[in-house]
Structure formats: structure tokens, C-alpha cells
Amino acid sequence: MRNPLSERIVEIKPSGIRKFFDIVSEMKDAISLGVGEPDFDTPWHIRDEGIYSLEKGRTFYTSNAGLKELKIEISNYLERRFHLSYDYDKEVMVTVGGSEAIDIALRAMIDPGDEVIVPQPSYVSYEPCAILANAVPVIINLKAENEFRLTARELEDAITEKTKVVVLPFPNNPTGAIMERKDLEAIAEVIIRHDLFVLSDEIYAELTYKDRHVSIAEIPGMWERTVLINGFSKAYAMTGWRLGYACAPAAIIAQMLKIHQFAIMCAPTTSQYAAVEALKNGDGDVAMMREQYNQRRRYLVNAFREMGLPCFEPYGAFYIFPCIKEFGMTSDEFATRFLEEEKVAVVPGTAFGDCGEGFLRISYAYSLENLKVAIGRLADFVGKLRAEQK
Amino acid sequence: MREELLRVIEKNSRIDLKELAVILGVEEIDVVNEMAAMEEEGIICGYHTLIDWEKTSIEKVSALIEVRVTPQRGQGFDKIAERIYKYPEVHAVYLISGGYDLLITLEGKSLKEVSSFVSDKLAPLDSVLSTATHFILKKYKDHGTILARKYEDNREKVSP
Numbered sequence: 001m002r003n004p005l006s007e008r009i010v011e012i013k014p015s016g017i018r019k020f021f022d023i024v025s026e027m028k029d030a031i032s033l034g035v036g037e038p039d040f041d042t043p044w045h046i047r048d049e050g051i052y053s054l055e056k057g058r059t060f061y062t063s064n065a066g067l068k069e070l071k072i073e074i075s076n077y078l079e080r081r082f083h084l085s086y087d088y089d090k091e092v093m094v095t096v097g098g099s100e101a102i103d104i105a106l107r108a109m110i111d112p113g114d115e116v117i118v119p120q121p122s123y124v125s126y127e128p129c130a131i132l133a134n135a136v137p138v139i140i141n142l143k144a145e146n147e148f149r150l151t152a153r154e155l156e157d158a159i160t161e162k163t164k165v166v167v168l169p170f171p172n173n174p175t176g177a178i179m180e181r182k183d184l185e186a187i188a189e190v191i192i193r194h195d196l197f198v199l200s201d202e203i204y205a206e207l208t209y210k211d212r213h214v215s216i217a218e219i220p221g222m223w224e225r226t227v228l229i230n231g232f233s234k235a236y237a238m239t240g241w242r243l244g245y246a247c248a249p250a251a252i253i254a255q256m257l258k259i260h261q262f263a264i265m266c267a268p269t270t271s272q273y274a275a276v277e278a279l280k281n282g283d284g285d286v287a288m289m290r291e292q293y294n295q296r297r298r299y300l301v302n303a304f305r306e307m308g309l310p311c312f313e314p315y316g317a318f319y320i321f322p323c324i325k326e327f328g329m330t331s332d333e334f335a336t337r338f339l340e341e342e343k344v345a346v347v348p349g350t351a352f353g354d355c356g357e358g359f360l361r362i363s364y365a366y367s368l369e370n371l372k373v374a375i376g377r378l379a380d381f382v383g384k385l386r387a388e389q390k
Numbered sequence: 391m392r393e394e395l396l397r398v399i400e401k402n403s404r405i406d407l408k409e410l411a412v413i414l415g416v417e418e419i420d421v422v423n424e425m426a427a428m429e430e431e432g433i434i435c436g437y438h439t440l441i442d443w444e445k446t447s448i449e450k451v452s453a454l455i456e457v458r459v460t461p462q463r464g465q466g467f468d469k470i471a472e473r474i475y476k477y478p479e480v481h482a483v484y485l486i487s488g489g490y491d492l493l494i495t496l497e498g499k500s501l502k503e504v505s506s507f508v509s510d511k512l513a514p515l516d517s518v519l520s521t522a523t524h525f526i527l528k529k530y531k532d533h534g535t536i537l538a539r540k541y542e543d544n545r546e547k548v549s550p
Binding site: 015017020021024025030032034035036037039123124125173291295296298299302345347351367368370 | 394397398409412413414415541543545546547548549550
């Protein structure tokens with residue numbers, strides 16, 4: 001029999017998180033700092049709208065780009081929060097999570113051989129999606145000394161004649177890094193000079209703990225070069241609803257919509273009705289969750305300082321990215337031993353790119369009570385390792 | 391800081407002061423001073439414990455009582471409210487808009503104790519026109535806390 005598989009797919013490495021997932025799910029009593037989703041339930045009024053839409057029998061497809069009502073709310077929201085202006089009719093589309101938007105945005109913009117710049121550590125899907133879109137991913141290894149922000153210099157050095165798209169994953173999973181306006185202005189200059197486009201994954205836009213998040217599309221000259229991706233998962237604790245959106249100039253959205261209509265048809269209808277409620281009446285929920293994440297963040301920054309584990313202060317998402325190089329182990333070894341000996345799951349930094357070596361991703365999408373228990377065990381483990389080293 | 395501090399201790403008044411300072415991103419001495427100031431100003435009125443008495447062997451009966459009263463000249467409802475709230479078995483007294491005037495929550499050892507409070511003490515008061523007593527059969531949620539349910543983490547333990 002012939003090999004049924006595509007070589008290109010087979011060559012793609014499975015996500016590094018998978019291995020840990022498999023070990024942890026075997027361990028019944030393990031606790032975790034390893035999740036990438038909020039611990040809050042979706043606010044009840046949002047769930048209630050979803051239920052209500054089902055009761056009313058709204059169980060049909062929506063139009064490919066999404067419910068008009070939802071697209072209008074998305075457009076209003078971006079104007080209200082980020083002073084971004086998108087025509088709901090031509091420049092907004094609703095997707096199955098931010099993940100779908102990443103995939104189809106790359107496919108809509110890439111010709112075979114084009115290069116896509118992917119700063120890492122970052123979310124697991126940019127590199128494989130670029131490969132699936134026939135692009136050549138070019139990795140930038142972000143540096144701890146820059147607080148894992150992307151600098152104009154690093155970007156400039158990665159650009160070739162074939163570069164077409166730059167992925168901008170901020171606020172960042174796994175590092176918690178953000179890009180402030182001055183950082184964005186610096187890279188925008190490079191992007192415009194080299195005539196590039198940006199895929200800006202702003203799924204954590206609502207979760208910043210300094211000033212409000214700034215979108216690169218706000219920087220003059222960048223709106224027309226940016227595909228902005230956002231969604232409901234992180235801001236409204238709606239991961240399981242699978243709902244995101246993309247905003248971009250009409251020409252790009254039109255082509256993304258073509259892929260979406262053939263591959264997906266439309267995002268889940270129930271989720272779309274719930275999301276309308278989220279955008280209309282959810283600002284208070286977002287503020288409440290942000291405040292609690294921020295309290296946990298401060299708790300962790302302090303805890304790592306007391307433990308003596310080097311770690312920059314993260315201002316975005318719900319992750320902290322401590323350095324464990326002092327122990328002379330790989331991230332993978334550290335995470336495996338920590339899980340076996342203390343029964344706490346964390347994700348090794350390498351799951352998000354080779355340059356995550358020497359770091360761990362700690363999620364604070366857990367109650368303070370849970371964090372205290374887990375961090376207590378981490379402190380014990382670190383103490384044990386230091387004693388071994390003597 | 392004041393508002394956020396209040397939101398934290400409203401949910402957890404037993405939180406360690408040092409930890410409170412850490413999560414609010416301020417110095418411990420500032421937390422101590424701010425709390426003392428708010429106690430002084432009467433903003434913080436107490437540090438109570440939310441108890442689900444149902445789960446103990448101690449018998450308790452709670453009731454809500456709607457009261458219609460005649461307000462007194464020059465003193466409105468305050469005087470009559472005061473006469474009522476001075477009884478220790480009275481948990482809360484609210485002035486209410488709508489079909490009646492005062493809402494009282496009451497806790498007693500037995501049905502009999504509650505009803506004798508109403509018939510012997512409350513109803514005979516001069517300005518009380520009528521009362522309607524509602525016994526609480528089950529508390530689902532109290533002080534913003536769902537009593538019936540324990541939090542369960544249903545998430546996958548590791549996800550990207």
C-alpha cells in the first residue's frame with residue numbers, strides 16, 4: 001500500500017505540550033500550573049444568552065463572516081477600547097477561535113516560499129501554520145534581557161527579500177511580555193520601510209497590567225498592513241465556545257473569508273449570540289477578572305523574588321516565565337522532575353520554541369489558594385535542588 | 391487602593407496583611423493604616439464569618455419579615471427602625487421601597503421563638519400596621535457565596 005500521509009504534515013513536530021499532557025493525565029493527584037485558559041466560568045449573563053438563543057431555536061448557520069449584530073459590536077468595541085476603526089461589513093470576520101484566524105490569515109497572504117517571521121517563545125501554532133501555508137518560518141529568538149519584547153534591531157536582522165509577514169504575538173503567551181507604544185513605533189518603522197505585513201495576535205489584549213494594551217494597528221501607517229486577531233476566550237473566559245475574530249483591510253478579509261467559507265462555513269451560532277452579550281455588557285466582568293489576575297501576578301512576582309528565581313516582571317496575559325538555568329538542567333528535565341517529585345505540572349519553556357530553554361511557563365489562571373500550594377511546592381523543590389548542588 | 395482593598399477583604403477578611411500588601415502592590419504599613427482609617431470612618435464595620443448553619447447540628451430558623459408602619463412626625467422611619475434593630479435577634483433592618491416599609495431578617499432557635507417575637511414584640515408596637523413573616527426554607531447563596539456547590543476545576547491540566 002502507498003503511504004497515505006503527506007510528507008509535509010508528517011514532518012511537522014507535534015506540540016511539545018502534548019508529552020506533559022499525557023504524563024499529567026496519568027497522575028491523578030497532580031496539581032497544575034500548566035493551563036493556558038482562565039479559571040473563571042464564563043459570566044452567567046453571557047452563558048444565559050447562549051442558552052436563550054438555543055431556546056429560541058437559533059440553531060442555524062449564520063452568514064459566513066458572522067452575525068451582523070456581532071460584527072457591529074466587535075467594530076464598536078475596537079473603536080471604544082483602542083480607537084481602531086473597522087467597517088463591520090467588509091473589515092471584520094468571526095472565526096472559530098483566534099486559532100482559525102491565524103491559520104487563514106497566513107494562508108490568505110502567503111505564496112510558496114514567502115518568509116514569515118515568528119518571534120519566539122510564542123504560542124505553538126504560528127510556525128506550523130506558516131509551514132502549512134507553504135511559507136518558510138523564520139524564527140527570532142527573543143531575549144530575556146529585553147523582557148522578551150521584539151526590538152527593531154532583531155526584526156531588521158531577520159528580514160530578507162522574501163519576508164512578507166511578521167507575526168506579532170503580544171501580550172505574549174508564554175512569557176507575559178507586552179509591547180508598549182514606543183516598542184511598536186520602533187518596529188513599525190522597519191515594517192513600513194520593508195513593505196511587510198503584520199499578523200497581530202492580540203488575544204490577551206484585555207489582560208495587561210500597566211497601561212491599556214496598544215495595538216500595532218493604532219500606529220500611523222500600520223492599519224493597512226495589519227491583520228488584527230482577537231477573540232473571546234481569554235477576556236471573557238470563553239475558551240470552550242471557540243470564538244474569535246479577525247479585522248483587516250477589506251481585500252485581505254475577502255480572501256480569508258473564502259477559505260473560511262469552504263473550510264468552516266461559519267463560527268458556532270450559539271457562541272456568536274453569547275458573544276454579542278459579552279461585548280455589550282461584559283466590561284465589568286473583564287475588569288473584575290483583570291483585577292484578580294493582577295493580584296495573583298503580584299503574588300507570583302514576589303514569590304519568585306523570595307525564592308531567588310530570576311524573572312522579569314510580566315505585564316500581560318496570565319503567565320510568568322522564570323529562569324531555571326542555575327540548576328544545570330533543561331527545562332524539560334526540570335519540569336519532569338518537578339512533576340514526579342512534587343506532583344505539580346508546569347510547561348517547559350521549550351514547548352514555545354527552542355529559545356524557551358532554561359525557562360518555565362507558570363500560569364496564574366488559578367485561585368490564590370491554589371497558587372500558594374503549588375508555589376510552596378516549587379519553593380521546596382528549588383531548595384532541594386540547591387542543596388543537591390552544594 | 392481603597393476600593394480594591396475593600397473588594398479583596400470583602401471576600402476574604404482573614405487574608406494575611408503581608409500577603410494583602412503584596413497582591414495590592416503596596417507596602418504593608420499602608421494597608422495597616424488604610425484599614426485602620428476605614429475602621430475609624432465606619433467604612434469597615436466588622437469582620438464576620440459566613441457560616442452555613444445547615445451543615446452543623448445546631449438548629450436555627452431564619453425569617454424575613456415585611457413590616458408596614460406609620461412614619462412618625464419629624465422622625466420618619468428612623469425611630470421605629472431603631473426600636474426594632476435594638477433586639478439582638480434581629481439580624482438586619484432595611485427601609486424598602488414598594489408595598490411595605492421595613493424588611494427585617496431575623497434568626498431564632500425555633501419556629502416558636504420567631505413567631506413569638508413577631509406576636510409579642512413586633513406586632514404590638516404602636517406604629518406597626520401589619521407584618522408578614524416568611525420563613526427561609528433553604529439558603530442557596532448568601533453574601534455572594536454559593537453554599538450548595540464546591541468549586542471544581544474541570545480544565546485539562548495542561549494546555550497551550
